[in-house]
Amino acid sequence: MAPLLKDELDIVIPTIRNLDFLEMWRPFFQPYHLIIVQDGDPTKKINVPEGFDYELYNRNDINRILGPRASCISFKDSACRCFGYMVSKKKYVFTIDDDCFVAKDPSGKDIDALAKHIQNLLCPSTPLFFNTLYDPYAEGADFVRGYPFSLREGLPTAVSHGLWLNIPDYDAPTQLVKPRERNGRYVDAVMTIPKGTLFPMCGMNLAFDRELIGPAMYFGLMGDGQPIGRYDDMWAGWCVKVICDHLGLGVKTGLPYIWHSKASNPFVNLKKEYKGIFWQEDIIPFFQAATLTKDCDTVQKCYIALSHQVREKLGKIDPYFAKLADAMVTWIEAWDTLNPKEGAEANGKPTKGK
Numbered sequence: 183m184a185p186l187l188k189d190e191l192d193i194v195i196p197t198i199r200n201l202d203f204l205e206m207w208r209p210f211f212q213p214y215h216l217i218i219v220q221d222g223d224p225t226k227k228i229n230v231p232e233g234f235d236y237e238l239y240n241r242n243d244i245n246r247i248l249g250p251r252a253s254c255i256s257f258k259d260s261a262c263r264c265f266g267y268m269v270s271k272k273k274y275v276f277t278i279d280d281d282c283f284v285a286k287d288p289s290g291k292d293i294d295a296l297a298k299h300i301q302n303l304l305c306p307s308t309p310l311f312f313n314t315l316y317d318p319y320a321e322g323a324d325f326v327r328g329y330p331f332s333l334r335e336g337l338p339t340a341v342s343h344g345l346w347l348n349i350p351d352y353d354a355p356t357q358l359v360k361p362r363e364r365n366g367r368y369v370d371a372v373m374t375i376p377k378g379t380l381f382p383m384c385g386m387n388l389a390f391d392r393e394l395i396g397p398a399m400y401f402g403l404m405g406d407g408q409p410i411g412r413y414d415d416m417w418a419g420w421c422v423k424v425i426c427d428h429l430g431l432g433v434k435t436g437l438p439y440i441w442h443s444k445a446s447n448p449f450v451n452l453k454k455e456y457k458g459i460f461w462q463e464d465i466i467p468f469f470q471a472a473t474l475t476k477d478c479d480t481v482q483k484c485y486i487a488l489s490h491q492v493r494e495k496l497g498k499i500d501p502y503f504a505k506l507a508d509a510m511v512t513w514i515e516a517w518d519t520l521n522p523k524e525g526a527e528a529n530g531k532p533t534k535g536k
C-alpha cells in the first residue's frame with residue numbers, strides 16, 4: 183500500500199546544522215518530498231543523505247524568490263521554516279527539527295510520527311464540546327454518554343501538534359532551574375484543544391492542513407536584528423488558534439511523540455526569550471480578546487484583520503509590534519503571490535478563466 187498522502191504532503195525542515203537525523207527517519211520519510219530551509223550562512227554546504235527527494239532553499243534563494251518581501255522571513259531563527267510552508271504546493275505539511283529522532287512507544291516499537299499526524303489530520307476535531315475519553319475517533323474509544331449527537335460529526339482538523347520525549351520544550355528559566363529534567367512520560371492520548379482556549383504551539387513536531395490554515399502559519403519576525411527569538415511557533419500558534427476558532431476548524435495535541443535530543447543553551451535562550459516572557463502577559467489577553475467579524479471568511483482576511491489589531495493594540499507595548507504587523511501583511515502578500523490560485527479565491531478575486 184502506498185504511504186498515506188505520499189503526493190499530498192511535504193516535510194519542511196529548518197536547519198542550521200546538518201541532516202544526519204534523516205537516516206533514522208528514512209523508513210518513514212523517504213517516500214515523501216522534503217523542503218529544506220537552510221538558515222545561517224548560505225555558502226555553507228548542507229548534505230542531504232542519498233535517496234531523498236527534496237528541494238533546498240538558503241537565504242540567497244529566499245531573497246531571490248521573494249525580493250523585498252524576503253524581509254518578513256526571519257534569519258538565524260527556526261522561524262525561517264515558514265518559507266517552506268509558502269513554497270510548498272501540497273495540501274499537508276509536516277515540520278520537524280533536525281534534532282528530533284524516532285521515539286519508541288511503551289511496547290518498544292518505533293513510532294511513525296508522520297503516520298500518526300496524518301491520522302490526526304484526516305479525523306475530525308471536537309472543539310465545541312470536550313470528550314472526556316479523549317479522541318472519540320481513536321480505535322477502542324468513542325463519544326461518552328451525554329455527548330450531544332448533533333456535535334458528533336466534529337469539525338475539520340487544521341493542526342496536529344505532537345509532543346516530545348527526553349528533552350521537553352521548556353522555556354529558558356525552566357530549563358535553568360531544571361537542567362537535568364527529562365520527559366519520560368508517554369501519555370497515550372490525542373485531545374482537541376477546546377474553542378476559546380489558546381495553547382503554546384511548538385514547531386518541532388507539527389503538522390497542518392496547508393489549504394485550511396497555511397496562510398496563518400507565519401512564524402513572525404525573530405532572530406537576527408529582532409528583539410525577540412524562540413517565540414516564532416508561539417506567535418503562529420496564537421494566530422492560528424484564534425482563526426481556527428473563528429472559521430470552525432480544530433486543533434489537536436498529544437500523540438505522536440518524537441525523541442528530542444538536543445537541549446539548546448539556556449543562557450542563549452534566555453537572551454532570546456527575555457522580552458517575550460513579559461510581553462506575553464499582554465499578548466495572551468490580546469489574543470483572548472481578538473475579534474474577527476463575519477466578513478473574515480478566509481484565512482487571509484482573518485490574518486490581515488488580526489494584523490490591524492496587532493498594530494493598534496500591541497503597538498503600544500513596543501514599536502516591534504508595528505513592524506510585526508507590517509510583516510504579517512507582507513507575508514500574506516508573498517503567500518498570495520506564490521500561491522495565486524489559492525490567494526485569489528481566498529481574497530474573493532476570481533481567478534483567470536473563471
Ligand SMILES: O=c1ccn([C@@H]2O[C@H](COP(=O)(O)OP(=O)(O)O[C@H]3O[C@@H](CO)[C@H](O)[C@H]3O)[C@@H](O)[C@H]2O)c(=O)[nH]1
Binds near residue numbers: 198259262
Ligand atoms: O538560528 C537557528 C536555530 C535553529 N534552527 C533550526 O531550528 C530547529 C530548532 O533548533 P533547536 O533545536 O536549536 O531549538 P530548540 O531550542 O530545541 O527548540 C526551539 O526551536 C523551536 C522549535 O522548532 C522553538 O523555538 C523551540 O522549541 C533545528 O532544526 C535547527 O537546525 C535554525 O534554522 N536557525
Ligand SMILES: [Mn+2]
Binds near residue numbers: 281386443445
Ligand atoms: Mn531542539
